[in-house]
Structures are given as structure tokens and as C-alpha cells.
Amino acid sequence: MTDSATTPPRQPMAALPGGEVTEGGPMLAADGRPLKHSLKRALRREKLRAFLLVSPLLIFILVAFVAPIADMLFRSVENQIVSETLPRTVVALREDQNLPEAAPGEPVYEALYTDLFIAAEYKSHTRLGSRLNYEMTGLSSLFRGTGRDVGRFDTDIYTDQFVEAEPALEDPVAWSNWMADDEIRAALPATADAWDAWVKLTVEANEDDPLEEDVEDFVYTALYRDLSNGAAPAGFPDVDVSGFESVSIKALFEESDEDWVDPEIWQVIKTYSPAYTDGYFLNSVDMMNGPDGDAQWRPADEQIYLKLFWRTMWMSLAITFSCILLGYPIAYLLSTLPLRSANVLMILVLLPFWTSLLVRTSAWKVLLQQQGVINDTLVWLGIVSDANRLALINNATGTVIAMTHILLPFMILPLYSVMKTIPPSYMRAAKSMGANDWTAFWRVWFPLSVPGIGAGSILAFILSIGYYITPEIVGGTEGVFISNRIAYHISSSLNWGLAAALGTILLALVLTLYWVYDRIVGIDNVKLGG
Amino acid sequence: MNITRLLTATTALVASATVAGAESHVEMANEMTIVSWGGAYQQSQLKAYVEPYLEMHPEVTVTWDESSAEAVAKLRAQNEAGNVTWDLVDATAADAMRLCDEGLAMEIDPDEDLAPAPDGTPASEDFGEEMLVSDCFIPQIAYSYTFGYRNDVAEWNGKEPDSICDVFDLENFPGTRSLEKRPHNNLEWALICDGVAYEDVYDVLETEEGQDRAFAKLDTIKDETIWWSSGADTPQLLADGEVVFGSTYNGRLFSLIVEQDQPVNMMWDTQSYDLDGWIIPEGLDEASLARVKDFLYFATDTQRLADQAKYISYGPARKSSAPLVGEHAELGIDMAPHMPTNPENAKGAFVQNYEWWADYRDDLDSKFQAWLAQ
Numbered sequence: 001m002t003d004s005a006t007t008p009p010r011q012p013m014a015a016l017p018g019g020e021v022t023e024g025g026p027m028l029a030a031d032g033r034p035l036k037h038s039l040k041r042a043l044r045r046e047k048l049r050a051f052l053l054v055s056p057l058l059i060f061i062l063v064a065f066v067a068p069i070a071d072m073l074f075r076s077v078e079n080q081i082v083s084e085t086l087p088r089t090v091v092a093l094r095e096d097q098n099l100p101e102a103a104p105g106e107p108v109y110e111a112l113y114t115d116l117f118i119a120a121e122y123k124s125h126t127r128l129g130s131r132l133n134y135e136m137t138g139l140s141s142l143f144r145g146t147g148r149d150v151g152r153f154d155t156d157i158y159t160d161q162f163v164e165a166e167p168a169l170e171d172p173v174a175w176s177n178w179m180a181d182d183e184i185r186a187a188l189p190a191t192a193d194a195w196d197a198w199v200k201l202t203v204e205a206n207e208d209d210p211l212e213e214d215v216e217d218f219v220y221t222a223l224y225r226d227l228s229n230g231a232a233p234a235g236f237p238d239v240d241v242s243g244f245e246s247v248s249i250k251a252l253f254e255e256s257d258e259d260w261v262d263p264e265i266w267q268v269i270k271t272y273s274p275a276y277t278d279g280y281f282l283n284s285v286d287m288m289n290g291p292d293g294d295a296q297w298r299p300a301d302e303q304i305y306l307k308l309f310w311r312t313m314w315m316s317l318a319i320t321f322s323c324i325l326l327g328y329p330i331a332y333l334l335s336t337l338p339l340r341s342a343n344v345l346m347i348l349v350l351l352p353f354w355t356s357l358l359v360r361t362s363a364w365k366v367l368l369q370q371q372g373v374i375n376d377t378l379v380w381l382g383i384v385s386d387a388n389r390l391a392l393i394n395n396a397t398g399t400v401i402a403m404t405h406i407l408l409p410f411m412i413l414p415l416y417s418v419m420k421t422i423p424p425s426y427m428r429a430a431k432s433m434g435a436n437d438w439t440a441f442w443r444v445w446f447p448l449s450v451p452g453i454g455a456g457s458i459l460a461f462i463l464s465i466g467y468y469i470t471p472e473i474v475g476g477t478e479g480v481f482i483s484n485r486i487a488y489h490i491s492s493s494l495n496w497g498l499a500a501a502l503g504t505i506l507l508a509l510v511l512t513l514y515w516v517y518d519r520i521v522g523i524d525n526v527k528l529g530g
Numbered sequence: 531m532n533i534t535r536l537l538t539a540t541t542a543l544v545a546s547a548t549v550a551g552a553e554s555h556v557e558m559a560n561e562m563t564i565v566s567w568g569g570a571y572q573q574s575q576l577k578a579y580v581e582p583y584l585e586m587h588p589e590v591t592v593t594w595d596e597s598s599a600e601a602v603a604k605l606r607a608q609n610e611a612g613n614v615t616w617d618l619v620d621a622t623a624a625d626a627m628r629l630c631d632e633g634l635a636m637e638i639d640p641d642e643d644l645a646p647a648p649d650g651t652p653a654s655e656d657f658g659e660e661m662l663v664s665d666c667f668i669p670q671i672a673y674s675y676t677f678g679y680r681n682d683v684a685e686w687n688g689k690e691p692d693s694i695c696d697v698f699d700l701e702n703f704p705g706t707r708s709l710e711k712r713p714h715n716n717l718e719w720a721l722i723c724d725g726v727a728y729e730d731v732y733d734v735l736e737t738e739e740g741q742d743r744a745f746a747k748l749d750t751i752k753d754e755t756i757w758w759s760s761g762a763d764t765p766q767l768l769a770d771g772e773v774v775f776g777s778t779y780n781g782r783l784f785s786l787i788v789e790q791d792q793p794v795n796m797m798w799d800t801q802s803y804d805l806d807g808w809i810i811p812e813g814l815d816e817a818s819l820a821r822v823k824d825f826l827y828f829a830t831d832t833q834r835l836a837d838q839a840k841y842i843s844y845g846p847a848r849k850s851s852a853p854l855v856g857e858h859a860e861l862g863i864d865m866a867p868h869m870p871t872n873p874e875n876a877k878g879a880f881v882q883n884y885e886w887w888a889d890y891r892d893d894l895d896s897k898f899q900a901w902l903a904q
Binding site for chain 1: 757
């Protein structure tokens with residue numbers, strides 16, 4: 001349909017009725033416009049019409065297929081969570097000089113205190129902990145544990161000392177007046193930042209009125225920091241903090257969990273603080289970001305994904321090949337039999353197609369297991385001994401057998417529809433010219449059926465690369481695919497970033513193979529029928 | 531004129547209907563979507579407290595969604611889409627913890643939201659700290675991972691396994707085993723049979739050497755093991771004689787042994803406890819939340835949890851329910867001896883450390899998968 005709409009009209013258009021040639025000027029249409037223009041317009045209208053006709057489907061595909069997939073794939077690099085949950089810490093870490101040799105200095109811990117206090121109120125610190133735990137074991141409980149403690153840190157000594165020195169500092173209304181003054185804000189940057197965060201937090205998370213609540217300790221802690229730096233803005237109570245009892249925030253974190261002074265942990269936070277990361281992709285190919293920021297291999301006992309990618313590829317090829325081997329003779333038979341018997345056979349081919357996938361896979365379990373039908377028969381026939389029953393399931397063999405069965409119709413149907421179009425007279429002609437049966441088949445019939453093999457192989461290969469239910473049930477440990485790991489990370493471990501990265505790589509692999517196939521065989525040579 | 535009057539009347543009618551609707555809505559929603567596991571377990575919930583609750587409140591309709599296995603992933607997706615359609619979700623303790631961590635489940639106050647025991651003991655004490663493992667988790671039952679074994683294996687010469695370590699003893703108890711295809715429990719059992727005391731298991735497992743030790747122990751039976759991923763696998767493998775030993779949920783073994791009368795016995799030694807319960811998704815509207823809380827208060831009281839044990843062999847999470855556990859609803863056998871919490875069975879029980887697993891899950895999972903693939 002789109003073909004006829006987009007094919008440009010041919011030469012005879014010029015001789016349409018009404019078209020006349022004017023001397024020295026362009027050819028004009030009946031309405032006096034240049035023929036070229038009206039022709040263009042007509043073509044454009046045709047194109048627009050064709051586009052409008054396909055647009056519902058196009059929009060549907062974009063909204064329901066392309067957009068969700070793109071969104072999911074985008075997660076493979078997305079990493080805003082660190083800088084969103086710990087905005088101050090990330091900035092402070094950038095300026096810190098101690099890493100990677102030693103734990104960062106006090107300013108980083110002060111920033112972390114404010115960030116973590118707020119994150120704990122929003123309950124977002126645990127999510128950050130789970131995210132960072134993908135990179136380093138133990139961070140999940142570190143964040144969860146300290147998130148519980150951070151509200152009870154001994155920073156209330158600042159609050160008490162300030163309120164004792166200047167009672168007005170207890171009044172949130174007075175605070176809001178000070179914090180409305182731009183000069184004071186400029187002189188007390190940390191305090192202003194903490195105050196804003198506190199107001200936002202009180203309104204958003206606790207749904208309270210900040211003017212009626214007690215100002216939190218972290219605001220006073222920030223105030224102490226500003227004032228001890230020598231700030232003395234006009235209009236703000238003049239409090240001398242030099243005699244204040246102080247507390248090290250770093251020590252408070254260390255008290256909560258000694259891991260907080262471990263530079264390695266800070267290195268991980270720093271490495272993963274940018275908004276985008278290559279961490280998930282590195283993990284997908286068994287690598288990771290090393291302590292110095294370079295990509296390096298994971299320890300050998302954690303390398304799994306490359307192996308799984310490789311296995312998925314070669315097993316899918318094996319499955320495709322055995323589908324050709326089993327499907328080709330059947331398709332040949334189907335296309336050469338009289339229609340009546342061919343139809344009966346066709347139903348036999350389609351019958352498993354209509355049966356539930358789980359039922360078929362479970363049936364294979366019954367057939368293939370060691371106490372199953374096949375092994376029992378072999379033992380009864382005396383082909384194998386009772387003690388040496390064949391291991392046909394819970395390994396790669398099981399996956400190949402069950403998947404071949406499941407994908408066989410996808411091979412037979414395109415093969416059949418292509419073979420159906422090969423005129424039987426070609427074979428007769430070949431034989432009449434002296435070819436024997438085999439030569440006639442090999443030199444005439446087979447080349448004509450290759451497009452069917454191409455189509456069937458692409459279908460079977462691409463379907464099998466993404467399969468996960470059947471390998472999960474019959475594959476044991478040696479017969480599972482990369483898609484099983486993707487499913488695991490989507491539904492069990494919730495590491496969607498890693499799942500997205502694995503999925504992206506798998507998609508890229510399939511597209512590359514498709515391209516290679518196109519270069520070697522040519523996609524024009526693929527026929528699904530007719 | 532006529533039209534104007536008609537319009538006015540309609541508007542008034544619509545307005546009053548809206549107000550009436552709004553009024554009744556503020557109290558309690560009449561629809562509730564409950565997410566559970568399907569199968570026998572969901573049936574036990576239906577019989578023990580959903581049907582009785584619906585009898586008391588005929589205006590309520592309940593929709594079941596059998597998605598508990600993917601609850602965490604689906605709830606996260608619903609939350610991201612800003613459209614949480616579930617009102618109450620049945621989840622394992624580990625999942626509840628993660629939902630809580632992700633801010634997807636609501637924190638509850640047991641003493642306020644749950645009924646006290648009949649003698650007045652507050653709910654927090656009746657459940658106890660070992661059951662209330664997360665701030666969002668409302669426990670229903672304790673189940674356990676136990677081993678079943680065939681009692682007709684000729685090669686065993688009449689010996690019967692009675693210890694978890696017999697699973698690792700290929701000499702006295704040859705044959706194929708089935709273990710779960712994930713590190714949980716397997717690593718703990720391996721260490722225990724390698725001589726580590728219960729209380730030291732997680733300390734040892736935290737170290738590289740400890741992990742190697744656990745994997746080395748599992749290596750001894752790796753070639754003789756089928757790895758399962760669905761709870762139905764082990765019962766089927768045992769019934770077919772494919773394996774001689776297999777770990778699975780104790781309720782599955784109960785139905786295999788008692789209800790289906792297969793030649794299989796239960797081995798309670800070092801059963802590994804796990805918990806299952808409810809979580810309330812974060813972000814419910816007021817009316818739905820009110821209904822869910824009303825239902826939960828009823829469904830987790832002492833009698834209801836005891837009733838559930840009539841239909842499935844999982845132990846009620848309340849201490850006060852234990853004495854009320856009666857007979858199987860159909861078979862008429864006494865259920866108490868089949869409960870994982872029964873003192874006789876609980877003697878050598880091992881309690882999983884959820885907090886620890888929350889940290890080490892990713893790390894050990896990749897090691898475990900790599901180990902399986904070797």
C-alpha cells in the first residue's frame with residue numbers, strides 16, 4: 001500500500017490533459033500553475049495521506065513500545081540518585097583533598113550530616129544504600145543504620161548553647177525574618193542553606209507549619225560553623241561562639257559506624273556521584289570501576305555475564321541449527337504431499353503451537369528426567385543400564401531439546417510457505433535434462449528454498465536468544481541464558497540498571513548479527529511466504 | 531425555560547450525589563485489591579479471614595491478584611508510574627524489608643494498628659521482636675525451609691537421615707539432592723555442617739574465607755544436585771524418585787506427605803525459618819487506607835491467625851494463636867505436630883538474618899551464580 005503511494009508517477013504525466021507547453025517557460029497545468037509544482041503538491045498530498053493512514057499504528061508503537069524500551073534502556077546509565085540524595089556531600093567531596101589515601105575531612109561529614117538527616121526524613125537514604133550496595137557490599141546496612149542514628153546525634157549541644165546565649169534563637173518566626181534578609185543569608189551561607197532545607201522538609205515531608213515547629217539541630221550546627229568562621233552579619237544576634245563546647249561530626253559518624261571513616265567507602269560514593277555512570281555496563285561485562293577509577297576485571301569468582309552471553313549465542317545457534325535439521329524434511333514433505341494429507345500433517349505441526357508453553361515444557365520434564373519416559377524405555381530396551389541413566393534434563397541438552405521443539409513451528413511455517421511456491425515442473429525439467437534425484441534436489445530445489453531457511457533461522461534465533469521460561473525450567477545451571485539473569489535482576493534483585501545494561505547489550509548483539517546476516521546473505525533473500 | 535429548569539434540577543441532583551458519594555468515601559472504600567501467592571496459601575487466607583470479613587461487611591468486594599512473587603518489582607513500577615493499584619500485599623519478610631527500604635511500603639505501629647491478644651498483651655509483644663523484623667511488616671505466618679527425603683531408598687540400607695549434615699553425606703546417603711538455586715540457606719547449612727556454630731554463621735560468612743569454606747562444602751555435593759527455582763519442583767522430584775533429598779517450604783512437603791501420601795518423610799533438623807506477612811503500599815488514599823486497616827485489624831487477630839492453620843501447615847505469627855491451633859479442616863488430623871513452630875520441630879531451628887542478607891545478597895548472589903556456572 002505504501003509502495004503505490006510513494007512511487008513517483010512516471011513520464012506520461014507530462015502529457016496529461018490540460019498540460020500545455022508554453023514557449024520558453026515551464027510547463028503549466030490547467031489552473032495556470034507550473035506543472036512541476038502541482039505535481040509536487042499532488043505527491044505531497046499522497047504522501048501525507050499515506051502517513052496519516054499509518055500514523056495511528058506509528059503513534060501506538062512509539063508510545064507503547066519504543067518509549068518504554070528507551071526509558072528502560074536509559075536506566076543503564078542513569079545515576080542521579082547519589083547527587084539528588086546527598087547534594088551537599090557530593091559538592092564537599094569534590095573539594096576534599098584527603099581521598100583516596102585517608103577519610104575525608106570534617107566539612108564532608110558536616111555536609112553528610114545535613115544530607116543524611118534530610119534523606120532520613122524523606123526515607124530516601126535506604127534507597128541510596130541499596131543503590132550503592134551494588135558497588136560495595138555493606139553500604140546498604142551502613143546507610144540504614146546511620147539513617148536511624150542521625151536524628152539522635154549529639155549536635156543538640158549547639159542548639160542548647162545557642163538558645164542559652166540568645167533565647168530569640170529558639171523562635172522560628174524570628175528565624176524566618178532573619179532568613180528573609182539577603183545580607184544575613186550571604187554572610188551565613190551554610191545556615192541559610194540548612195534553614196531552606198528544613199523549611200522545605202517541614203512543609204513537604206511532615207506537612208507542618210515551620211513557624212510553629214522547633215528548628216532542628218542541623219540548622220544550629222550549620223550556624224555554629226558559619227559563626228565560628230568569623231561571620232557577624234548586622235541584624236543577627238551577636239553570639240560569641242568561641243567559648244562553645246563543640247563536637248566533631250566525623251566522630252559522631254564514626255561512633256554510629258566505624259565504616260564511615262573507611263576511605264574506600266568514600267571512594268565509592270565519589271566514583272558514583274556523577275549523574276551518569278558506566279558502572280552498570282562494566283558490571284555487564286564482568287568488569288568494575290577500580291579504586292583508582294580505571295575499569296578492571298572483577299574477581300574470577302564473580303565473573304558470569306560474558307560466559308552467559310557466549311552461552312546464549314552458541315546455544316541459540318545450536319537450537320536454530322537443529323530446527324533446520326528437523327524442520328526441513330517435514331516442510332519438504334508437507335509441500336510435496338497432496339493437499340489433503342498435507343493439511344492433516346499441518347495440524348500436527350500446529351498442534352503444539354496452540355498448546356500452552358508451560359504445559360509443553362513441563363511435559364518435557366516428564367519425558368526427559370532420569371526416572372522419566374525416555375530413560376525408562378532405554379533401560380527396558382537394555383540400551384543403557386539402570387545405574388547409568390542419561391542426564392537429559394537440567395543441563396544444556398535439556399534446553400536444546402525443549403527449545404527446539406518449541407521453536408520448530410517457527411522454522412517449518414516459513415520453510416513450507418517458500419517451498420509451496422517452488423513449481424514442481426522445475427524438478428521435472430531438471431530430471432528431463434539428465435539430473436538424478438539428488439542433483440535435481442541439490443542444484444534446483446534447495447537453492448530455491450534457501451530464502452525460507454533464512455527467514456526461519458532469523459525467527460528461531462532471535463526468539464531463542466530472548467527466551468527465559470523454558471531454560472529456567474529445564475536448563476538447570478548449565479542451560480540457562482542471559483535473559484534469565486535479566487529477569488532475575490528485574491524481579492528479584494531489583495537492580496534495574498544492571499538489567500537494562502544487559503538488555504542493551506543483548507539488543508545491540510542481535511542488531512549486529514542481523515546486520516552481519518544482511519551483509520552475507522542479504523535480507524532481500526528472506527521470505528516469509530509467497 | 532423547561533430546559534433551564536431541567537438543567538438546574540440535574541445539576542442539583544449531580545451535586546447532591548457527589549456530596550453523598552464523597553461523604554461515604556471519606557469513611558471507608560468498599561473495594562480492596564489483595565495481592566497474594568495464589569494456590570493453597572491464598573485459599574487458607576480466603577477461608578480463615580477474607581470470607582468471614584466479607585460476611586461481616588457484605589458491601590465490600592475483594593479482588594485478588596496473584597502477584598506476590600513479583601510484588602517488589604511490580605510495586606516499584608506502580609510507584610514510578612504514580613498509580614498504585616494494590617491495597618494490601620502479601621510478601622516475605624525479606625521483600626517487606628526491601629519495600630520498606632525503598633519507601634514503597636507504609637510504616638505501621640503494631641500496637642495501634644493491630645489487635646492485642648485476648649488477654650490484653652499488646653500486639654508488639656504478642657508478635658515479638660523476632661517476628662516484627664521491619665517497620666512495615668505485619669507478620670502472618672512462620673514457614674520454614676526443610677528437607678524431605680524418600681523413605682524407600684534401597685542403597686541406604688534402612689538408615690534414616692536425622693541431621694542436616696546427612697544431606698552432605700554421600701557415603702551413607704547416596705543419591706541426587708535438590709537445593710534452591712540461590713545462596714540463601716544453602717550457604718548457612720553448608721557452614722553449619724562444616725562445624726560452624728549457629729550464632730557464628732553470619733560472622734563467618736562475612737569473610738572471604740568463610741564464603742570459600744561454604745562453597746567448598748557445597749562443592750562436595752554439587753555434582754549430585756538439581757537446583758530448583760519454584761516451590762513445586764522439590765515435591766515433584768521427590769514424588770518421581772528423581773531425588774532422594776530435597777529442600778522446600780514445609781507446607782509443600784506437608785501436602786506431599788500427608789495429603790498425597792507419598793513415600794517421603796520430613797526432616798525438621800535445622801529447618802530455616804522465614805516469615806510471611808502483609809505490607810500496606812505507600813500512597814493509598816484515605817478511604818482505601820481506612821478499609822485496609824480495618825481489615826488488617828481483624829485478619830491478624832489471635833483467632834484468625836489460628837484459623838489459618840486449619841488450612842495450611844504454617845505456624846501462626848502470634849504467640850497467643852499457638853494454643854488455639856486445631857485440626858486440619860478436611861483431613862481432621864491434629865495440625866500442631868506439623869507446624870514449624872511446634873516446640874518438638876523447632877528444637878534445632880535456624881533463624882535467617884534478613885538484615886545481613888540485605889547487605890550481602892548482591893555480592894553472594896553473583897558469587898553463587900558464578901560458582902553454579904563453573
